[in-house]
Amino acid sequence: MKQLVILSGKGGTGKTSVAAALAHLASAEMPIVLADADVDAANLELVLDPVRQETHPFTGGKVAVIAPGVCTRCGICADVCRFDAIAPNSAAYRVAPTACEGCAACAYACPADAIQMQEQQAGEWYRSATRFGALFHAHLFAGQENSGKLVTLVKQQARLWGQDTGAALLLVDGPPGIGCPVISACSGMDLALLVVEPTISGAHDLERVLATADHFGVPSLVAINKADLNPERANEISATCAARGIEIAGRIPYNDIVTEAMVHGRPVTEYRNGPVTAALRSLWQEICRRLLDGTTGGHDG
16 A cells, blocks of 8 residues: 655645545545544545544543642642642642643642542544545644644554555645644655645745655655746746756646635535646646656555
8 A cells, every 4th residue: 555645834735625636536546545634623524525434532641630639738739830730729729731731740749649640632533434435534622732643643543444445545634834743644655745835935835844754755746736826936946846856746727616616525626627627637647657656665555
């Protein structure tokens, strides 16, 4: 099973629209499994209309809990807490779970052993059915950390499902940026498709995400979305990539039909033929040449 991750150096480049289109095109040719690795703001499901099959809790980190009947109200826990997460109430001291960072300083300092560190549910992950294949996705609760750990979990579950069901491709819609979730999404992939807009900030953020993929030894292709809105900048991005030996796999034109398709909850390639769909089909063929013909030197699952 080959593994493709779709990334962008910033949000709003059209990455998920491209991912949904590739899911449609790929599923017409082979069995695939999908993963939405943007656990902080997942939106691939908005286009794929999934039917949820399984829901599982995700535990991330621990939070301090004070036993009221044991607490002596000495106040030492509040003194050692660097996050102002502990305050007195009428019966004992209490911990604000959203402020607790799980450092356990209070538990170590409590002379009455009234504080325990307990696992907390930080989110959920799901397996859903779509018309293109199984989709693994997740929701990280507000204010929670360990999004990188949740991304890894989503990828692992999708990979296991793909291996068990004989999928030929794992397609991962990665999160934007270059933080921990991106590192988790990128790690171990056979190929990264980097979606960029022809703007100054787009070119800058492309450099950052290229460096991230390079660091983890993941070969990259670049797709310039809305390339015709700024041909000069698009040409500059192409020249920069050529100088680094990075292939521009596609130039996708701007068209309102993409938004119209998303309003109807469908990938643009499924919604209507036209210049955008033609460009995405060409992009998919280039991905097939690099990924499925074994020219990436990647990791078979």
